[in-house]
Structures are given as structure tokens and as C-alpha cells.
Amino acid sequence: MFLPFNNLRTAVLVFVLLPLLGVLVALGMLALREFEQQMELRMQEDIELVARSIRLPISAAMIRRDAMDVQQALDSAFQLEQVFGVYVYDSHGDLVATSGPRSPSLDRRREARLITATGSQGAFDERQGREVFSFFLPLTDAGGRIVGLLQITRDVTRFHAYIAQMRLQGGVAIVLLSLIFLLVVLIGHHRAVGRHVSRLVGAMQSAGTGARGLRVPEQGPQELRLLATAMNEMLQRREESERALATQRSQRAELEEKLRQSEKLAAIGQLAAGVAHELGTPLGVIAGRAQRARRGVPEDSRAATEMASLLAELGRVEHIVRQLLNFARRNPLNRREISLPALVADVVSRVRMGVQRPEIDIQVVPADDSGALVIRADPARLEQALGNLLENAIHAARKRVTIAWRRILQDAREMLELTVADDGPGIADEHIERLFEPFFTTKPTGAGTGLGLAVAHVAIEDHGGDLRLDRAGSPGARFVVTLPLSEHKADE
Incomplete structure (x- = not known):
């Protein structure tokens, strides 16, 4: 060696x-x-x-x-x-x-x-x-x-x-002194310099392999302590740069995903608009003829039963076409002042009539300072969004659905936070990322179109707000709608 x-x-x-x-x-x-x-x-x-x-x-x-x-x-x-x-x-x-x-x-x-x-x-x-x-x-x-x-x-x-x-004794003494000096120098070098340098080298090797959170002990002579301090600052700056770079990459990936989603939604919207427009007239003709044919047969006959079933399916198809049109159109909002408690009451009444689950208890819980809250929004679009959220909650609930709202401050802006929560089994983790995709549904075939949450998401975004899933603090699913209370901020 x-x-x-x-x-x-x-x-x-x-x-x-x-x-x-x-x-x-x-x-x-x-x-x-x-x-x-x-x-x-x-x-x-x-x-x-x-x-x-x-x-x-x-x-x-x-x-x-x-x-x-x-x-x-x-x-x-x-x-x-x-x-x-x-x-x-x-x-x-x-x-x-x-x-x-x-x-x-x-x-x-x-x-x-x-x-x-x-x-x-x-x-x-x-x-x-x-x-x-x-x-x-x-x-x-x-x-x-x-x-x-x-x-x-x-x-x-x-x-x-x-x-x-x-002479011999002097030579032996010189040799012994030389060995002692050599040993003292080696031990002194190791204690004063060598071990600290080895620690610095080991830290740099570990940092080179990708170790994170590593810091060098600032020990030893002043020069080595200064070197260790500089190395720690360098490692900290490197980790901060890597975190910033990772954040930028994550944000870029999210933006790219949002862009792809927007392009996908735009394409789906155009397709849905075309399909709905083309199906609207034939479906109307079929529905009209079916109703006239039903009036020409006895009520207790098998033909009447079949015609009633046909009209029900035509109604379902009409509902799907209407949802496609609602999803596809992005018309300017027709804003006006709306009483939020009255709007919620209308939505609850309409949904109760459409969804046959009378055993579900729907609780409306406004905040103490926002019971008579008035907002500026498009009544039809907002009612449609809240209705879709409430229908999904009733279908998923076991016993109870809760609707609540309150005023909050977000980024120095006054916002409305409205929640629709149920006590159902909740949403599986693998389905969370696809909740707002058009035509994605977890219901059995024929039981859902997968457009309810997508239409609600588009309507809330058009109002300058945000719709998200928040499962914290309660069992089941909990959707949160955030809307700006200032019309000027929403238009921006």
C-alpha cells in the first residue's frame, strides 16, 4: 500500500x-x-x-x-x-x-x-x-x-x-524520540485535524449520494469550523433549491394537467352540444307521438304499461340531453341579487320531489351571522349546481344530509363557504382525482350519467368560485363550495 x-x-x-x-x-x-x-x-x-x-x-x-x-x-x-x-x-x-x-x-x-x-x-x-x-x-x-x-x-x-x-544509547534515544514525535504528530493530527476532515469528507460523500437533511458538526479548529459552517449553508441552500424546483415542477405538472383537462372539457362540451342539439328534435317528436299513442289505448292494457315505460325512458334521455346542454354552454352569467336561504330552500324542495328517499333527513344549518345572506349570482346556474350536489348526497347518505354556510376571509377577500355533507360510506381514494371528470360515475349502469359534479364544477367556476371535496372532520363525503361575495372580484 x-x-x-x-x-x-x-x-x-x-x-x-x-x-x-x-x-x-x-x-x-x-x-x-x-x-x-x-x-x-x-x-x-x-x-x-x-x-x-x-x-x-x-x-x-x-x-x-x-x-x-x-x-x-x-x-x-x-x-x-x-x-x-x-x-x-x-x-x-x-x-x-x-x-x-x-x-x-x-x-x-x-x-x-x-x-x-x-x-x-x-x-x-x-x-x-x-x-x-x-x-x-x-x-x-x-x-x-x-x-x-x-x-x-x-x-x-x-x-x-x-x-x-x-553513542549507542544516544542513537537509541534519538530513534525513540523520533518514534515518539511521529506518534505525537499522527495522534495530534488525527485529534486536531484528521477526524474533522474525515467527518467533512464523509458528509460530502453522503450528500453526493442524495442524502437529505444532512448537517456537518461544526467542531475542530476555527478554520475547519468555518468550512463546516459554509458546507452546512451550501447544503441548506441546495435543499431549498431542490424543494423550490420540486414545487415548480409540481405546479407545472398541475397546470399542464389543468390545461389538458380544460382542453378535454372543451372538446367534450363541443361534442355534447352537438349531440344534444341533434337529439333534441327527434326525441321531442318521439315523446309527442308516444304520448298520443298512449291516449289511444286502454289504461289497464299491456300496451299502456309499455308506453308508460317508454315515456319514462324518454324522460331520462331528455334529462341527459339537458345536462349535456348545461355542461356544454358557457353563456354569460345573468347575475342578480338572491337570498341564499330562499335559494337553498327551493333546491331542497325540488330535490325532495325528484329523489324518492323520504327517510333521509335534510338539515339546513346557516351560520349565526349569515342567516339572511344575499348574494349576486345567476339563479338558474347556481340552483342547478347546488341541486346536483344535494342529489348526490341524498343518494349516498344513510340517514342525514347537512347543508351549512358561513362568511369567511380568504386572501383578504370576503367569501361565502357552503358545504353539502352526507353520512354515507364516503368516496374511495382511487376515485377522488376523477370526481369532476365528465361521464365519470360510480353508480350502476343506467343509474347515473356522470355529469352532475362536472356541471356543478363548471357553474361554480363560472361564478369565480371553487368546488372541492373535503372529507376532514366527518364521515361520508363533504363538498365545499366557495363563492366570492363581491361581484367585482368574481368578474375579475
Whole structure:
């Protein structure tokens, strides 16, 4: 799995952590180097201090040429832990006395004379597989004349092993610190940035799949909170735009459906007008001849019964033709002032005579402030619309039909709201959308034409009102008629 080099975490590691670790390693190496130099200098200073502490007695013994005192001084120095070997040379470079292993450093006189002439100095050498450090100090008399050379050596094998151990420990410490830094950076990045960025990415992916109502928690550093706020505002604007677009599409679909319905109704109206006009005269002739034929036969004969049945069917056909004409014609309204209670009473009386269901109780319930309400409308068209609604309600009711009206305010306009409700089984959901379509009926064949609600709907619309089905608040069906009380508003 390849490490992605274009994300924030990698950028932090590459451009922050690696330079920091580089600086840390460099400082660690410099510190180790400085520590080694200081330790080496300290070791040389210790040897030099030992050499200078025994210099005077050895110089005095060399002046006296007392080899015994020289050897005793060397043996006392050899007892020190830091000393590996002590050697004394005369002014000619010949070894005079020694304490410890024989030193291979000065096997030639020329080297001893050279060191004696140049003064004190130190040098590293190897002896018996061990690395040693030798310090050389000239021996002088009271007048400053060189009488010999003192060499003190120290085994630096353990010193170098200690230095190597310190290097190893320093390297391990640097590696551990690097790992700790890496872990701290990764955890810190995840806690401070990574988890919030992951949440933002997850939210955008969910929004890309079409999720709705999604909001990003506004948490984390200020920059990420600002980004989350901007994302939430963007998501909200997107949802509002989608809702507005859906509303526009729904409205457009409704308008298109209304346009198609209007075109359909117009075509049906033209067809109905033509059919009704063509059927009117032949039906009138047939009805007239049937009535004359009936008067020529005895009342109790079978022919009289058949003629009565024929006249009833002709009356039904005449009723259908009249409804077709009422649906097709859209003549200008003949408005005049009408007492709404009187109009309703006439409609109830006419419908009771036409619909043979005396067991149905028709209740008229006017509002308290609108009992004597007067409206301007076309009496014939409005009476026809209310009559059709009332007939349908009586046919569907079980025991009771209620007619009620009241004044309401709708869009700052004073309106009349009239309801016709029954306690029947109601209207099935699949039939609601087709209630006002011409020739749509749920009654058995021969029991209805499907034009009653369509004619009522057209009449109410011509008055500038609205007819709708409202089933809320009561069982059965409840139709609501809304009419403007201002004639000017209705004409608009």
C-alpha cells in the first residue's frame, strides 16, 4: 500500500516532522561529539595532573642520579587507577626507569630528544591490543635545563567502550524520540485535524449520494469550523433549491394537467352540444307521438304499461340531453341579487320531489351571522349546481344530509363557504382525482350519467368560485363550495 503524498498528514510529516527530526539528530550528534571531546580532554587533564604531581621529586632524583628514588616515585604513580604505565628517560633518550608494561612509544633516541625539545604533549598508541594514551613531560632542574623526560600512559580501551556505549544509547534515544514525535504528530493530527476532515469528507460523500437533511458538526479548529459552517449553508441552500424546483415542477405538472383537462372539457362540451342539439328534435317528436299513442289505448292494457315505460325512458334521455346542454354552454352569467336561504330552500324542495328517499333527513344549518345572506349570482346556474350536489348526497347518505354556510376571509377577500355533507360510506381514494371528470360515475349502469359534479364544477367556476371535496372532520363525503361575495372580484 503506497503512502499518499498529497494529503495533509503526509505534508505535516514531510515538511514539519522530518526537518525537526533532522535538526534533532544533528543536535544529538553534535552533543555526542562535544561530550566525547570533553571526556577526552578530561582524561588528558587527569594524566597531565598525575604527571605534574610527580614531576618535581623525579626531577630532583634525576639531578642526584638516584635511580632508587626515581623508581619509588614511579611506583607510587603506578598505584593510581588512571595510570597504565610510567617511564622516565634521561636527556639522551635512554630509558632510566619504568613501572608497568614496557612502552613501545620511544624505542629510538631521536624521538625522545625531539619530544624533550618540543615540550609536553600527548599521543595515542596501541599496546598489546589495547589503545593507550601517553603524556610526555620534560624534567628540568632549577635553572630550567632539561635533565630527562617523563611518560605516563593510560589505557583508553574502557574509555572508548564507554564512548561507544554512549553513542549507542544516544542513537537509541534519538530513534525513540523520533518514534515518539511521529506518534505525537499522527495522534495530534488525527485529534486536531484528521477526524474533522474525515467527518467533512464523509458528509460530502453522503450528500453526493442524495442524502437529505444532512448537517456537518461544526467542531475542530476555527478554520475547519468555518468550512463546516459554509458546507452546512451550501447544503441548506441546495435543499431549498431542490424543494423550490420540486414545487415548480409540481405546479407545472398541475397546470399542464389543468390545461389538458380544460382542453378535454372543451372538446367534450363541443361534442355534447352537438349531440344534444341533434337529439333534441327527434326525441321531442318521439315523446309527442308516444304520448298520443298512449291516449289511444286502454289504461289497464299491456300496451299502456309499455308506453308508460317508454315515456319514462324518454324522460331520462331528455334529462341527459339537458345536462349535456348545461355542461356544454358557457353563456354569460345573468347575475342578480338572491337570498341564499330562499335559494337553498327551493333546491331542497325540488330535490325532495325528484329523489324518492323520504327517510333521509335534510338539515339546513346557516351560520349565526349569515342567516339572511344575499348574494349576486345567476339563479338558474347556481340552483342547478347546488341541486346536483344535494342529489348526490341524498343518494349516498344513510340517514342525514347537512347543508351549512358561513362568511369567511380568504386572501383578504370576503367569501361565502357552503358545504353539502352526507353520512354515507364516503368516496374511495382511487376515485377522488376523477370526481369532476365528465361521464365519470360510480353508480350502476343506467343509474347515473356522470355529469352532475362536472356541471356543478363548471357553474361554480363560472361564478369565480371553487368546488372541492373535503372529507376532514366527518364521515361520508363533504363538498365545499366557495363563492366570492363581491361581484367585482368574481368578474375579475
